Amino acid sequence: MSSRGRSRITDDEINELISKLQSLLPESRRRNIDRASASKLLKETCSYIKSLHREVDDLSDRLSGLMATMDDNSPQAEIIRSLLRS
Amino acid sequence: MQLAPSLSTTTFKQAFLRSMLQGLNAAASSSNNMSFEARKRAVKLAADVAMACARGRRAKWARALVADLSAKHQNNGALLKSMLGEMHERLVRVNNQHCCRIQRSKKILRRSHRMCSTARREKVLHASVVAKSMVKRRTKMLKKIIPGGEVLNGFSLLNEALDYVTSLQAQVELMRSLLKATEESNSNSSITHRASSKDQLKQREGS
Numbered sequence: 066m067s068s069r070g071r072s073r074i075t076d077d078e079i080n081e082l083i084s085k086l087q088s089l090l091p092e093s094r095r096r097n098i099d100r101a102s103a104s105k106l107l108k109e110t111c112s113y114i115k116s117l118h119r120e121v122d123d124l125s126d127r128l129s130g131l132m133a134t135m136d137d138n139s140p141q142a143e144i145i146r147s148l149l150r151s
Numbered sequence: 152m153q154l155a156p157s158l159s160t161t162t163f164k165q166a167f168l169r170s171m172l173q174g175l176n177a178a179a180s181s182s183n184n185m186s187f188e189a190r191k192r193a194v195k196l197a198a199d200v201a202m203a204c205a206r207g208r209r210a211k212w213a214r215a216l217v218a219d220l221s222a223k224h225q226n227n228g229a230l231l232k233s234m235l236g237e238m239h240e241r242l243v244r245v246n247n248q249h250c251c252r253i254q255r256s257k258k259i260l261r262r263s264h265r266m267c268s269t270a271r272r273e274k275v276l277h278a279s280v281v282a283k284s285m286v287k288r289r290t291k292m293l294k295k296i297i298p299g300g301e302v303l304n305g306f307s308l309l310n311e312a313l314d315y316v317t318s319l320q321a322q323v324e325l326m327r328s329l330l331k332a333t334e335e336s337n338s339n340s341s342i343t344h345r346a347s348s349k350d351q352l353k354q355r356e357g358s
Contacts, residue, residue, distance in 0.1 A: 082310060089317065114312075120323050129190045131333045
């Protein structure tokens with residue numbers, strides 16, 4: 066996504082972005098941020114990203130553990146089933 | 152300037168799962184010689200590449216992540232190649248050139264900061280100054296944690312963060328459902344396996 070030309074970013078756009086970011090954070094983290102604290106928003110966003118990373122790490126762990134106990138064709142079946150299920 | 156487009160969930164989901172499938176198959180085919188650690192790294196790698204591919208090349212963090220992983224995980228070349236095609240080799244080359252450039256400019260910045268810091272010691276610590284330096288510090292953290300964030304600032308950085316967090320949430324969600332489906336299939340197959348071996352046993356006893 067490239068922006069051509071330096072158009073001014075309005076206050077509205079900034080506020081919209083900040084509130085979108087805030088709404089992404091889980092409830093527990095949102096409570097830590099009061100309205101005018103950019104620093105807290107940055108902090109909570111950073112630590113939320115880190116916790117998401119840790120979760121992916123843990124899920125990879127468990128998934129690869131399961132792969133040790135299955136034959137080669139099973140991952141295929143799982144994923145196709147997940148794809149079909151919506 | 153546009154804000155980050157919201158992820159089309161179905162498109163992302165399908166692209167992620169398909170990518171993941173390629174990666175896991177590549178990992179499975181070489182897994183006989185792999186240690187548990189190596190297999191776990193391969194799965195994580197597949198998940199991250201799948202997330203970036205599903206998001207698409209239009210997101211800066213996705214391009215940066217793929218480039219970064221291609222450079223760092225050259226021992227997983229087969230997996231990366233199966234997920235990325237020739238993009239993988241191209242990226243390894245580009246990334247090597249890019250890294251040198253970034254290191255050089257970081258050095259220059261660090262040197263100039265050292266020269267300026269003596270002048271700063273005189274400043275009075277007003278609340279606003281403290282607040283500003285906190286925002287600065289935390290912005291730095293955010294820049295480090297978002298792939299490609301080092302060269303972004305302000306609005307772009309927050310925009311990228313929004314996009315990246317959304318994708319990470321989707322990645323977690325999809326991996327959870329993948330894990331669940333795998334666990335279920337495993338328990339199902341072990342039940343049928345036990346049932347069929349019970350039948351075999353009964354047949355043998357009968358004769």
